[in-house]
Amino acid sequence: MKKLTFLSSFLLLFIGLNAQNSLVKNVPFTNIGPSIMSGRIVDVAVNPNNPNEFYAAYASGGLWYTKNNGTSFISVTENAPTQNMGAIAVDWNKGTIWVGTGESNSSRSSYSGIGILKSTDKGNTWQNVGLKASQHIGRIIINKNNPNEVVVGVIGNLYTPNTERGIFKTTDGGKTWNSTLFINENTGIIDISASPNNPNILYAASWERNRKAWNFEGNGKGSAIYKSIDAGSTWIKITDEKSGFPTGSGVGRIGLATFNSEVIYALLDNQFMRPEKEKKKTAGLQKDDFKKMSKDQFLELDDASLNTYLKENRFDKKYTAKYVKASIIKDKIKPSDLATYLEDANFVLLNSEVIGAEVYKSIDGGETWNKTHQDYLDGVYSSYGYYFGVIAVNTSNENKIYIGGVPLLKSDDGGQTFTAIGKENVHSDHQAIWVNANSEGHLINGNDGGLNITYDDGENWTKNNSPAVGQFYYINVDNQKPYNVYGGLQDNGVWFGPSNYKASKRWESSGDYPYKSIGGGDGMQVQIDNRDNNVVYSGSQFGYYYRVNLKTDDYLSIHPKHELGDSPYRYNWQTPILLSNHNQDILYMGANKLLRSMDKGENFEVISGDLTTGGKKGNVPYGTLTSISESPFKFGYIYVGSDDGYINLTENSGANWTRISDNLPQGLWVSRVIASEHEKDRVYVTLNGYRNDDFKPYIFVSENKGTIWKSLISNLPNYPINVIKEDPTDENILYVGTDNEVYVTFNRGETWQLFSNGLPKVAVHDLVIQKEAKDLVIGTHGRSIYKANIAALQEFNKIKGKPVSIFEIPSIKHSSRWGTSWSKWSKPIEPSVTIPFYVSNSGEYTVEILAEDNSKLNSFLINADKGFNYFDFNISTSEKSLKSYFNKKDIKIEKAKNNIYYLPKGKYVIKINDVKKTFEVK
Incomplete structure (x- = not known):
């Protein structure tokens, strides 16, 4: 039996107290979008009696509810301790x-969880009811x-073995x-499907x-299908060598869809290699042709054929047949x-000719299985089957099934043949499918681009992307007025838009x-030329960048290649x-070496050796640079950090x-190395152990170029750190973004204060400060972009000893329309100005x-918390004040229509x- 432990209860209490006592808990953050490009959906739960009502779970953007068929949504996990969703049930x-x-989903950006959350009031409050070490739930x-009887499939840790995985059951809610x-310890449960007509059969x-x-x-060999006939209390393995379903080391992820107690479909990621005779044949010279080719054989090659090979494989332009032969x-x-x-x-992953996606069907309750199709389902998974695995069946039509991979496919004949049903407004990566058994052709599809x-x-689709749930890897700002925000989104390209959105x-x-969109793929880092904001550098995964004039x-196109004869550069996912x-x-551009272009990306030179541990054999680039920072004090004074823990100067x-990282x-x-803009030899570093399932925070500062390091974690909770930024005006103020929250320190890490007003518990990948506007801009990986003005915070160390301080109040332009409306059916225009102030006592x-x-023209009695406060004044006065002051000034004002x-x-x-503080009505 697993119960809520005292330790976990204490942790939740500590987090709550931390937020309650924070000096910056009232600093208001505003979401500035975008929403048109959404985030990855992992699950949907639809009311079977009213399909206009459903919940959509975003991988790292929380749970959202609609009762109007997706026309609008409300967040129901705003008060939850995490936005990281794995599975939902209602x-x-x-x-x-x-x-x-x-x-x-076992992606690079698949964030871990904190167990099972339960709400009995439609998401107003949440209770953690266990399985806290499960990390990922299928x-x-x-x-x-019996709604108190719940079965949970736990996939478990992503990067390390653990025992809290498999299937868990509760009978007491x-x-x-x-x-x-x-x-x-390495095998969990990715999917469970219940028989529609018998809930005891799973x-x-x-x-x-x-x-x-x-x-x-x-x-791996642990991948298989199990069956329970007692509502999940006991299980038997039903896929063995006699069942007809593949077994062994090549069995990958499996998705399940149950039509009834006897008929079940399975979508398999088959990672066994295709037979040699069935591998795809390609005309022309192929890579493997050169592996055993002699010098004489090479020189006899036709120049045209060799040039075709070089061009098709994107060799540097200088490598022509003539050049190479010489x-x-x-x-x-x-x-x-x-x-x-x-x-x-990447080559190993992208070019392995595995069998790929296969659909199997059983009509005898899983005792025997048959593949439904004869041909290969090429292009459904390729080598990325671990990222997909969803299959659905219309429970009113045994032969109507749907599978999701890179395309979305349907079959009307039980999987013998398939047709693609994705359209131009539907994202290509599919993660969830709901099928309405009572209305033929009615589907809800969750994908990497949101909901359709x-x-x-599938002939026509609506796009239902009103929530701002973008998964940003990186953001940046320009110096226009109002300034623009740029960012790279997981699987949704690079976008930019106005900060006043x-x-x-x-x-x-x-x-x-x-x-506006300025690029596709998985959007990555962005740099803007500060001399001409139309010139933007950005790109997609693994170092495929570009320079564009908007x-x-x-x-x-920018993707520096190594010299022929040298080892290929290793580019990080987020180069x-x-x-x-x-x-x-x-x-500057980081591979495993640091590359530099002196001519806006036209040409590159290598200015270092390998600055990593040298990489490791595998199908993911590793031993790559992850962060570059050049000191503002001196050209060529550069720090770089790598994914394997090296920092070089x-x-x-x-x-x-x-x-300097020994x-x-x-x-x-x-995750970040930052050369200080206040002291030449000061450098900040954040390290991230997420890829070892290590969730501790690591922040260090050195005052002497990395000779001696000091830890700055202080009172921070156990969330990995993704980014640190200095305040440009006060060297004592630092900001950090973690996998769940954003913090600020006013004393260089001695104590940290938690931001929470308007910010959900969501992974924060990037922080940027727009210096002139004095805005802190936050790029989240699940809830798009937020901003807050930090002008008041930048004054903290000047006023912290005072009982009350009022900060600069923006002027407001007077309008004769105040209190009026366009018609009797519309709300009146109501002015407001925010008064920021600080008090040393609540x-x-x-x-x-x-x-x-x-x-005195007006007065208000308000409650204020210790720290920063914000009072919205509606620019109003009283009739009594009018008579006592304005009449003396011979200023005639009238009551507005409201x-x-x-x-x-x-x-x-x-x-x-x-x-006192002055402000102006202009």
Whole structure:
């Protein structure tokens, strides 16, 4: 039996107290989108009696509810301790919601969870009811005859072995749990499917997987199908060598769909290799042709054929047949180098000719299985089957099934043949499918781009992306007014838009969405030329970047290649780039070596050796640079960090390098290295252990270029750190983004304060400060982009000893329309100005609005918390004040149509206690 432990209860209490006592808990954050490009959906739960009502779970963006068929959504996990979703289930009779936290997809950005959350009030409050060490959850099944009986499939840790995986069952609504199926420490449960006509019959898919930072094995002998006939209390394995279903080391992820107690479909990621005779044949020279080719054989090759090979495989333009043959003659290179030139870590993953997706069917309750189709389902999975696995069946039509991979496919004949049903407004990566058994052709599809709905079996789809749930890897800002925000999104390209964006559907009338796309793929880092904000550098995964002029559309592809004969560069998934502050023509780019272009990305030179541990053999690039920072004090004074824990420094543009990380924890991902803009020899580093299932925070500072390091974690909770940023005005102020929260320190890490007003518990990948606007901009991996003005925070160390301080109050432009409306059917226009202030003690305070001669025009009694506070003043005054002050000034003002008197143009004083501050109505 597993019960809520005292330790976990204490942890939740500590987090709550931390937020409650934070000096910055009232600092308001605003979401500035975008929503048009959404985030990855992992599950949907639909009311069977009213399909207009359903929940959509986003991988790292929380749970959202709609009762109007996706026209609009509300977040129901705003108050939850995490936004990381794995699986959901709803008892529609009682309204109880079950959430399995931690995404089951084994992606690079699949965040772990904290167990099972339960809400009995439609998401207003949440209770953690156990399985806290499960990390990633594949499926939840509620017994329709007994809603207190719930079965959970736990896939378990992503990067390390653990025992809290398999199948768990509760019969008392989550008070206690029993482990009913455990296979081994590397095998969990990815899917469970219940018989629609008998809830005692369940089928479960186990999945053995082993992910490391440098390699992913998404298959193993532990992958199989199990069956229970007692509602999940006991299980038997039903796929063996006699069953007809594949077994052994090549069995990967399995998705399940049950038509009834006897008929069940399974979608398999078959990682066994195709027979040699069935491998795809390609015309022309192939990579493997060169591996055993002699020098003489190479020189006899037809130049046209060789040029075709070089061009199709994207060799550098200088490598022509003539150039290469000359190099062969001089023994500068070998024929085999034309093969190894292409063999980076990605090559193994992308070019392995595995069997791929297969659909199997059983009509005897899982005793025997038959593959439904004869041909290969090419292009459904390729080698990325671990990322997919969803299959659905129409429970009113045994032969109507749907499978999701890179395309979305349907079959009307039980899987013998398939047709694609994705359309131009549907994302290509599919993670969830709901089929309406009572209305032929009605589907709800969750994918990497959000949610789509069809009523005609995929002929036409609506796009239902109103929540701002983008998964940003990186953001940046320009210096325009208002400034723009740029960012790279998981599987949704690179976008930019105005910082004053407010969510609205007005763009659907104009056809002009405020955010614009400037690239596809998995959007990555962005640099903007500060001399011309139209010139932007960005790109997609593994170092495929570009320079684009947003005004002229001039475009330059950027992907530096190694020299023929050398080992391929290793590029991280999120390859770091940096424009030099000293010269915006200079672009740095990190592979396993540091590359530099002096001409805006046209040409690159290598300015280092390998700055990593050297990589490891695997199918994921590893031993790569992850962060670059150049000191604002000196050109060529550069720090770089790597995914395997190295930090190196050059003070002379790469002529010499020094490793400065030997005294830091080893083997961790360097998530950020920052050269201080306040002190030349000061450097900040954050390390991240997420890829070792190590969730501790690591933050260090050195005052002497890395000779001595000091830890700054202080009172931070156990969340991995993704980013640290210095405040540009006060060297004592630092900001950090973690996998769950954002913090600020006013004393360089001695104590940290938690931001929480308007910010859900979500992974934060990036932080940027727009210096002129004094805005902190937050790029989250699940809830798009937020911003908050930090002008008041930048004054903290000047006023922290004072009882009350009022900060600069923005002026407001007077309007004769205040209090009026366009018609009697619309709301009146109501002005407001925010008064930011700080108090050293919580309590009641009087806010007075005074004229220049200290005449009182209005007053308010408010409660203020210790720390920063924000009072919204509606620019109103009273009739009594009018008579006592404005009549003396011979200023005639009238009551607005909403029966409120508003202040006329002029200068006014805000007073809190004895502290005063002037603001103006212009």
